[in-house]
Amino acid sequence: MIDLISKGGPLMWLLLACSFLSVGIFAERFFLFHRATINVGDFLQGLANLIGKKNYAEALHECAGTPGPVARVIHAAIIRHESSREQLKDIVQEAGQLEVPRLERYLSVMMTIAYIAPLIGLLGTVLGLVDTFMAFNTLSTNATTMDLSKGVYEALVTSAAGLVVAIPTFILFSYLSTYAKTLMHDMERGGIEIVNIITDSRHDTEIISFGEQRGGRSRGGEKKSDGRSSGDDSRASGSSSD
Numbered sequence: 001m002i003d004l005i006s007k008g009g010p011l012m013w014l015l016l017a018c019s020f021l022s023v024g025i026f027a028e029r030f031f032l033f034h035r036a037t038i039n040v041g042d043f044l045q046g047l048a049n050l051i052g053k054k055n056y057a058e059a060l061h062e063c064a065g066t067p068g069p070v071a072r073v074i075h076a077a078i079i080r081h082e083s084s085r086e087q088l089k090d091i092v093q094e095a096g097q098l099e100v101p102r103l104e105r106y107l108s109v110m111m112t113i114a115y116i117a118p119l120i121g122l123l124g125t126v127l128g129l130v131d132t133f134m135a136f137n138t139l140s141t142n143a144t145t146m147d148l149s150k151g152v153y154e155a156l157v158t159s160a161a162g163l164v165v166a167i168p169t170f171i172l173f174s175y176l177s178t179y180a181k182t183l184m185h186d187m188e189r190g191g192i193e194i195v196n197i198i199t200d201s202r203h204d205t206e207i208i209s210f211g212e213q214r215g216g217r218s219r220g221g222e223k224k225s226d227g228r229s230s231g232d233d234s235r236a237s238g239s240s241s242d
Contacts, residue, residue, distance in 0.1 A: 011124035015161045018113045018120075022169040025106045026176065033103075033179045036068030040186050040193075047074065048197045056081055069099035069183060070190045077194045085199050092191035099187060103180040107173060114170035121162020128155025 043066065050059040056078060063075035076095035077088055132151025 009124055009128060009158065011120055011127070011158050012161055015117060015120055015124075015158070015165050018117055019165045019169075022110055022113050022165070022172065025110050026172045029106060029176050030179075033176070033183060036070075036183060038066060038068055038070060038186075040070055040190055043070070044074075044190065044193050044197070047078075047194065051078070051081075051197055051201050054201075069096075069103065070186050072099060073187050073191050074194045077191065077198065081198050085195065088195045088198060092195060096184075096187050096191055100184065103183055107176055107180065110169055110173040110176070114166050114173055117166035117169065118159075118162045121159040121165075124158025124162070125155045128152075128158065131155075 043062075047059050047062065050056075050062070059078050060075060063071045063078060073092055073095040077092050080088070080091055083091065129152065132148065132155060135151065136148055
C-alpha cells in the first residue's frame with residue numbers, strides 16, 4: 001500500500017486524505033440519522049392521547065426528550081398550540097425548513113469528493129506520463145521499453161486510485177441522501193398530523209362545551225316547569241278548601 005502511494009506521487013496522498021474524509025463524514029451522518037429515526041406513528045399516537053387530555057406540558061416533555069428533527073418540528077407546533085390552523089401550518093413549515101440544512105450537512109462534501117477524485121487521478125496520470133516521456137527522451141540511447149512500461153504503470157496508479165475513492169464515495173453519498181429524504185418525509189408527516197391533532201382536540205372541546213350548555217338549559221327548564229306545576233297544585237288546593 002505504501003509502495004503504491006509512493007509510486008503514484010504526491011497526488012496519491014491527496015486521494016488518501018479524500019478517502020479518509022469521505023469515510024469520516026459517512027460514519028458521522030449515519031450514526032446521526034440512525035439516532036434521529038423514530039417510529040412516527042407510535043410517537044404521534046402517544047402525543048394525541050396527551051393533547052386530547054390537554055396535557056400539553058407532558059407532550060412538550062416527550063418531544064424534548066426524543067431526538068431527531070421530527071420531534072423538534074412537532075415541539076414547535078405544540079408550544080404554540082393556541083395559534084390558528086393556518087399559523088400552525090406556517091410554524092411547522094418554518095421548523096422543517098430549519099431542519100433540512102442540518103440533515104444535508106456535509107453531504108455536498110461527499111458529492112464533491114466523488115466528482116473530483118477521478119479528475120485528481122487523471123491529473124496524476126498525465127503528470128506521471130509527462131515525467132516518464134521526459135526521462136525517456138533524456139535517456140533515449142539507454143532507455144528501453146521496460147523503462148517506458150514501468151513509467152506508464154506508475155502513472156496509471158493514480159487513475160486507479162481516483163476511481164477506487166470515487167465509486168464507494170458516490171455509493172455512500174446516494175445512501176445518505178436517501179436516508180435524509182426519508183427523515184424529511186417523516187418530518188412532513190409529523191407536521192401535518194400534529195396540526196390535525198391540535199385542531200381536532202379544539203373541535204372536540206367545543207362540542208363538549210356546547211353539549212354542557214344545552215344540558216344546563218334543559219335542566220333549568222325542568223326546574224321552571226317543576227316550579228310552575230307546584231304553584232298550580234297549591235292554587236288548586238286553596239280553591240278546593242274554599
